[in-house]
Amino acid sequence: EAEVAQSPRYKITEKSQAVAFWCDPISGHATLYWYRQILGQGPELLVQFQDESVVDDSQLPKDRFSAERLKGVDSTLKIQPAELGDSAMYLCASSLEVPGEQYFGPGTRLTVT
């Protein structure tokens, strides 16, 4: 069964350090999404890619967050420097079309100390 892959699953980092997350979408899915989910809330979209192009990054804190999908397949989300408030679950999802059903990877649980 096709799945979205993410790594690492868990990450503990100190504030002011850099951290990076990786995502590989379901094969053939041109649209890739990065979400952040704080405990007790629904996921919030950070950035959306259509192939290698950014479609929406309006909620991405661009002073510290960056995202890329260079070859239109896998993607990396980076935070530099990390802050205590960045502690959350970072979710990657992909879809075949927009709008369409989005399928999530297992997520990365980030703890900033």
Next chain:
Amino acid sequence: QKEVEQNSGPLSVPEGAIASLNCTYSDRVSQSFFWYRQYSGKSPELIMSIYSNGDKEDGRFTAQLNKASQYVSLLIRDSQPSDSATYLCAVNRIQGAQKLVFGQGTRLTINP
């Protein structure tokens, strides 16, 4: 007003009963609606999508959509303890930047 509103619960239902989860949304022209199940510490899992007014059934799950009332619901029949999870309603926003907007989720507990 939040774009997508759900009662955060917890909603407690006895095993074997029907669990009813509700969601309202503000974007009148939204066309796509989704229900996700999320177990504690895990990522959301898509369980239902609905695009037209009325009911859509899949096994023990039934999604109901009423666009005039801007209301979508999920019914779970013959509830099992394994259904205990947080259920997220998601609506595809069309006005402004098109994106999936999630409610805060309803925590459901099925009591044996």
